[in-house]
Amino acid sequence: MQQSQTPGTTFAGLLAENRPQAAAWVRGGAAAPRLSGLVKFYDTIYGGVLIETEIFGLPNISSQGSSDFYALHIHETGDCSHQFTKTGNHYNPAGLPHPQHAGDLLPLLGNQGYAWGAFYDKRFQIKDILGRSVVIHRNRDDFTSQPAGDAGEKIGCGVIVGNP
Numbered sequence: 001m002q003q004s005q006t007p008g009t010t011f012a013g014l015l016a017e018n019r020p021q022a023a024a025w026v027r028g029g030a031a032a033p034r035l036s037g038l039v040k041f042y043d044t045i046y047g048g049v050l051i052e053t054e055i056f057g058l059p060n061i062s063s064q065g066s067s068d069f070y071a072l073h074i075h076e077t078g079d080c081s082h083q084f085t086k087t088g089n090h091y092n093p094a095g096l097p098h099p100q101h102a103g104d105l106l107p108l109l110g111n112q113g114y115a116w117g118a119f120y121d122k123r124f125q126i127k128d129i130l131g132r133s134v135v136i137h138r139n140r141d142d143f144t145s146q147p148a149g150d151a152g153e154k155i156g157c158g159v160i161v162g163n164p
């Protein structure tokens with residue numbers, strides 16, 4: 001295949017360099033104690049942020065009715081204590097409805113409990129999300145219901161820190 005330079009090839013290079021400007025170590029709560037993983041945030045030359053997710057131990061392996069999609073959001077408060085009840089609403093500085101929140105991210109797709117993904121997002125800058133939280137939900141995001149996509153219980157949480 002002819003090699004041509006696109007944003008995607010730039011992004012693949014960033015992932016290979018593996019020097020994110022921020023990251024969140026995500027841990028499971030009581031509902032998913034084996035869940036763990038890392039969400040990395042990379043600045044790009046295009047003005048937006050490249051986000052890479054790698055999560056282990058998602059809970060719904062072969063369970064009845066699971067879509068294997070898991071909602072993923074940035075919540076406004078970086079406090080994962082008390083079974084993630086302190087994380088607040090979706091990060092939403094513009095006061096828009098869900099799923100137009102700056103903190104509304106692409107969902108995870110589980111594969112026997114493992115998920116990996118990367119996507120480009122121009123809804124926020126890394127400096128705006130430091131100290132906030134990444135939250136994984138038990139269910140899919142329906143991208144319709146207010147205020148949070150009917151995504152169910154919070155099963156994982158991590159605080160976003162700079163220069164990891």
Ligand SMILES: [Cu+2]
Nearest residue numbers: 072073135137
């Ligand atoms: Cu959420």
Ligand SMILES: [Zn+2]
Nearest residue numbers: 090098101104
């Ligand atoms: Zn939202």
